[in-house]
Amino acid sequence: MDTMSENVISLRNVTKIFSDFPVLHELTFDIKRGSITTLLGFSGAGKSTLLKHILGLLKPTSGDVIVLGQNVVALEGTALKEFRQNFGMLFQYAALFDSLTTFENVAFPIREFTDFTEEQVEQKVSELLTSVNLSDKTYYKLPSELSGGMRKRVGLARALALQPAIMLYDEPTTGLDPITTKMVNELIVQTAKNNRARKMTSVIISHDIKATLQISDYIAFLHRGRVVEYLPSAEFKKSSNPLVREFVDL
Amino acid sequence: MKRLKKVAKPIEHIGDVVLSTLKEMGKMTKFLYLFFYWVTKPPYRTALFFEQLYFIGNKSLFIIILSGLFTGMVMAYQTYFGFKMISVDSLVGPVVALTMAKELAPVLSGLIVSGRAGAAMAAQIGTMKVTEQVDALEVMGIDSFQYLAVPRIIAGTISLPMLSIIFQLVGNTGSWFVGTKALMIDDAMYYSKLSDFMFIEDLYQGIIKSFFFGFLISLLGTYFGFSVTKGAEGVGKGTNLAVVWGMITILISDYFLTSILIRIL
Ligand SMILES: Nc1ncnc2c1ncn2[C@@H]1O[C@H](COP(=O)(O)OP(=O)(O)O)[C@@H](O)[C@H]1O
Numbered sequence A: 001m002d003t004m005s006e007n008v009i010s011l012r013n014v015t016k017i018f019s020d021f022p023v024l025h026e027l028t029f030d031i032k033r034g035s036i037t038t039l040l041g042f043s044g045a046g047k048s049t050l051l052k053h054i055l056g057l058l059k060p061t062s063g064d065v066i067v068l069g070q071n072v073v074a075l076e077g078t079a080l081k082e083f084r085q086n087f088g089m090l091f092q093y094a095a096l097f098d099s100l101t102t103f104e105n106v107a108f109p110i111r112e113f114t115d116f117t118e119e120q121v122e123q124k125v126s127e128l129l130t131s132v133n134l135s136d137k138t139y140y141k142l143p144s145e146l147s148g149g150m151r152k153r154v155g156l157a158r159a160l161a162l163q164p165a166i167m168l169y170d171e172p173t174t175g176l177d178p179i180t181t182k183m184v185n186e187l188i189v190q191t192a193k194n195n196r197a198r199k200m201t202s203v204i205i206s207h208d209i210k211a212t213l214q215i216s217d218y219i220a221f222l223h224r225g226r227v228v229e230y231l232p233s234a235e236f237k238k239s240s241n242p243l244v245r246e247f248v249d250l
Numbered sequence B: 001m002k003r004l005k006k007v008a009k010p011i012e013h014i015g016d017v018v019l020s021t022l023k024e025m026g027k028m029t030k031f032l033y034l035f036f037y038w039v040t041k042p043p044y045r046t047a048l049f050f051e052q053l054y055f056i057g058n059k060s061l062f063i064i065i066l067s068g069l070f071t072g073m074v075m076a077y078q079t080y081f082g083f084k085m086i087s088v089d090s091l092v093g094p095v096v097a098l099t100m101a102k103e104l105a106p107v108l109s110g111l112i113v114s115g116r117a118g119a120a121m122a123a124q125i126g127t128m129k130v131t132e133q134v135d136a137l138e139v140m141g142i143d144s145f146q147y148l149a150v151p152r153i154i155a156g157t158i159s160l161p162m163l164s165i166i167f168q169l170v171g172n173t174g175s176w177f178v179g180t181k182a183l184m185i186d187d188a189m190y191y192s193k194l195s196d197f198m199f200i201e202d203l204y205q206g207i208i209k210s211f212f213f214g215f216l217i218s219l220l221g222t223y224f225g226f227s228v229t230k231g232a233e234g235v236g237k238g239t240n241l242a243v244v245w246g247m248i249t250i251l252i253s254d255y256f257l258t259s260i261l262i263r264i265l
């Protein structure tokens, strides 16, 4: 797979210490451009912490984080804020702005960061909402009036609004019922497909091993602040690492 | 040794309280600094500012009017019966007006706005924190402090003086009504004493105070909103702290502000 030969995210000897305890420990690992890569690990393994380092929301105690050719550790202020516009993120509970309607939530980043006319905004928003299978019946509803699955879709549409180079999903299916879980997983794959031409990378945090094996190109296993296994999905399933086996055989 | 431990425990506890209070004050100072840093930086979010101004006014106006009216009315009664004993009952008007202008209007509207708008600020921001809406802003590259705290603090600072003036106007109307209709002070006398003893300068102290209280309330409301870390319980706690500290600091700072303003005005 030639399109995936480039690294879009590189972590080099990243250590993060929270009150004397290393949550990330000399972690080194690369994510390939255009891939769907999943970070697996037990709760408290440091997965969310790793994600925050990629976004520059946290700075490592030592080590380097290189994303899209930029050293995130060195970015500050406006440069860091501009850097973040390369990302879209789907939060566990969607994190929609609860005082804004579906339409306004999706329009929010567009109004904030482009000089689109109101007509262009409208067109873009309906395009995005259609791409996550939401009809115009939901446009003027508030998040509190939407189901959990619908909220996820609005959150995804909002995250995709500025055509991010990297889409991040923090435990996208944790706490959802099986049907909604299936829907969200399908949506992740569909979204990756829709954005394949521009080589969007998807990084997922999960502990849903079954879905991870189905949808990921690569899987990394995080344990005690290190990546202990990192393989293409098909090979990961056959890994002989006892920790991975424990997870896979669950 | 055992006895020593018994003595050490309460001292340790006092030490803990002192240290955590100092730590909190340090964090608040940093928060204050952030406000002055971000308030000068574009983008200036005027739409959010007006939204907050409307929100604070909307939340508090009715209670301000109601409280102002009844405070003025009861003040008229209380001063009247005291003043009648020394036959200066015609001074009810200016005494109520001066007390209103210098103390009651800024302090009582401050307490009301703290309970309504200060609490609401903490609850809104706290909820946004625990539901990751604040993180969502940050991931988009929007500074959550500038987006959420700055418009609220400016709106709070500007709206309290306005509400306090409304409180006074309504309060004086109530006092006039009780004074002339129920206590039968002569209407013309009420006005002439009012204009003899009450000057425009008498408003300054109260206005300066209410600017300060408005700033304090919204600073504490947003601070305790941002300090929420987990769950619905955390939001409740943050809201509660915002109100308690808002009220306490209004009453304490009122004393110090009065002692300073009385000298310089
Ligand atoms: N801001 C922080 N301060 C202190 N400790 C933290 C902080 N964030 C996370 N941790 C700790 O780091 C560890 C890993 O957390 P996290 O990255 O959220 O794990 P995961 O997402 O894999 O469940 C946990 O023990 C957590 O308590």
Ligand SMILES: [Mg+2]
Pocket: A047, A048, A049
């Ligand atoms: Mg996590």
